[in-house]
Amino acid sequence: MGFQDEYDAWQAAVEQTVQKRPERKPAFVNHSDIPVKRLYTPADGIDSEEAYLNKLGFPGQFPYTRGIQPTMYRGRYWTMRQYAGFGSAEETNARFRYLLAQGQTGLSTAFDLPTQIGYDADDPFAKGEVGKVGVSISSRLDMETLFRGIPLDKVSTSMTINAPASVLLAMYLVVAETQGVDWKQVSGTVQNDILKEYVARGTYIFPPKPSMRLITDIFDFCAREVPNWNTISISGYHIREAGSTAVQEVAFTLSNAIAYVQAAVDKGLKVDDFAPRLSFFFNAHNDFFEEIAKFRAARRMWAHIMKERFEAKNPRSLQLRFHTQTGGSTLTAQQPDNNVVRVTVQALAAILGGTQSLHTNSRDEALALPTETSARVALRTQQILAYESGVADTIDPLAGSYYVESLTDGIEERAWQYIRYIDELGGAVAAIEQGYMQQEIHKAAYDTQMAIERGDQVVVGVNKFTIDHEPQPELLRVDPKLGEIQAERLAKLRQERPAEACETALARLREAAEGTANLMPYIVDAVRAYATIGEICNVLRGVFGEYRSPIF
């Protein structure tokens, strides 16, 4: 009997079984509405050597489906980069040193909301928010404290900062200067992805056009002055957290990336000069195979986009490098220890998907910022996967899985449909202005909520397997007095700094903002003169205006 006959015979046998004993659900569909078949066979996957070379290729080779490096984790593990930051610069500095001492290999800085929206800690808008979701940074003095005793030529630092990314990058560079570190040796990432702020995260300051200018200014400046800096981390993470499906996460992120590349090209930058420094940031949720397939699909799609759409030549321009964070919104306040297990599954998916760096969430994050103990367990989760599980010993071990390859194709196909539609709308910026992405994400978020309320989607400990009495874990508390302490420090700084130099630097920045010059050097000068983030952003607010989100 041939393959087809054997298959048909099996099908017939299954039909009989199902009649007697029905399956758990009438139809199996994943969160992206991709039907999940009962069984996958060679007919669904890579069925020839030619198909293999076209769709997969070898690791480190186009289209990079199996990974961007030729040996992947056999050479070096992913960077274990835990996002951390709370309270004052002193407290966060202590947490940084703790995590480095525990074997973390890169820093990732969380800033508080006033910093992220360009307000000083003593601004009325900062009331109640200082130091809450991240560290409070108002001036270069705070930044110096944050990295005290941490040599900036030895660590790579990721900063989750978007609207005022230029200001925080400038502060980081000025701190490097004071440490005597050459900018050419400085490495790290600014998230610098404003489009997803309009779509999903809400920490925007300026309207889209000047925001895009600030971003391309960073591309241009770093290509010349800070060559090892990752100038943007184009983020699907927040899109997913806002409720999107995995397919939407890939599609909207790549659409935004296309908009950034196009903006830089339109500005006259050569694609191969800046594209190697673009990086991505994805989410890892619970649907294990869907997540793995998502990462592989994204890599393949980006290689095609850069090669065919932007005619990039440098192989590094074609490689989608990405950081992954496990899904914050999948964590539950109920039975928080269960979150350790969720995070493990998600982290494993990210590793099998070939991530370059990983943040594992802490079990108590649905309740508050992580305590030191819970942050350590989260880091240990990565270390156990890396050093004990053996999953990093071969490259892309799930390649050739009939299911994973079929799902990778399925996600890619559906994501292209979105990208083509967004192109028709006039690109990502136009799509966002029309509220298209926002509405699609909201629909998906609402469907998820309803599926959970109906019980169609099980959340262990929430709508199934609940317990009556939830013991409450110990939580991290930020000093409510921090706002006042920071305000006093700022008052002192404003009194002691060279007033004239600071005013001149801000005046020159205003003039530059009104023209077309690259703003980075002016911002660096303002930071050198001890201008604060609020003062710098207020100058830019004055010239660019502020964005107000329409409600769709």
Added chain:
Amino acid sequence: MAHPIRVLIAKPGLDGHDRGALVVAQGLRDQGMEVIYTGLRQTPEQIVATAIQEDVACIGLSSLSGAHLELFPEVTRRLKELHAEDILVIGGGVIPQEDIPILKQAGIAEVFTPGSSIADMAAFIREHVRQTDDLGSAPVSVPVNRIDHIGIAVRSIQEALPFYTGQLGLAAVHEEVIPDQKVKAVFVPVGETDLELLEPTAQDSPIAKFLEKHGPGLHHIAYAVDDVAKALSAAKAAGYRLIDEVPRDGGQGKRIGFVHPKDTHGTLTEFCQRVHEHEAQRG
């Protein structure tokens, strides 16, 4: 219930995570409620002002940034200050169990953390919102002389005015900008009553919000009274909610005060008192 329950979903502070707020807003709509969403980055003052202006029965506050202990109680405090504490306030977001008693102490009726169902929230709101038809029945009269003016919201005075001055043959007699209200007003007398055309001068002007929601049209009716302060306190004593507890300055040098439209069956009602003699004689 004849009228749907009106709910304001609000995001106080700088937190930009509004997935929960948006999902709850839609969920409550699907539960038959009328829901208004404020958008991001609202101060407690703005939230309370919107709640009163929109005459909602319930405010749902959402915060994931850890600032809830400072921002939520500020909303209830402000409501109390404006004698609008009958508006039910509920909260949600990333809120530790141990904070919930503190919030309840501060007047937040219930806190819904992640994992709560929309059906439960809707049931709670239905059960706890004020009953709207229980105004005191004993009449306390408010002495009113005549209609002083009728306020009409327009997008552009320049575009609207020709209907009145051309078609109706009336004359515009006075124009002024009222900075407090962020409006430009033009007065067109008809007999002893003025029409007051109101055009917003800023996006966050109450008139701009009115236009956005209702489009141009009748905005309020102002009754001339001898003493605004007395008229306001009489209305309050009768159980009508006030927008202005104390008189403030209006156009043409008048002292004015507003009564809440919900308690006056949908019409925003103003009392006004002409304080300058020459103004009083003009019309």
